[in-house]
Amino acid sequence: MKLRAAALLVIFCLGVFTVSTVRGSAGSQPMRRFTCVTLSTQKVDIRSLVNYEKQHVPVNAVMFITAKGFKICVSPEQRWVQAAIKKIDQKRSRKGK
Structure with missing residues (x-):
């Protein structure tokens, strides 16, 4: 027993x-529920972007999230992408104050 x-x-x-x-x-x-595999070549209106995520695998990309919830994958080397990231970061820092 x-x-x-x-x-x-x-x-x-x-x-x-x-x-x-x-x-x-x-x-x-x-x-992650969504992973960038291909990248868009079109420029997006920065004012419609509310958030972003950086990704390195399977491709180096930035995934932007629009106010309507759309996810757009783009190359991080583009100038407008870097400007959009900077603008989103500035909005975040203003909200935190």
């Missing part, structure tokens, strides 16, 4: 350890 209880306890502990390990590794890193 004691051997059976010990075996059940070991199996239970292994199950808890496995679940906590899986949750910890997946939950500790936010998963």
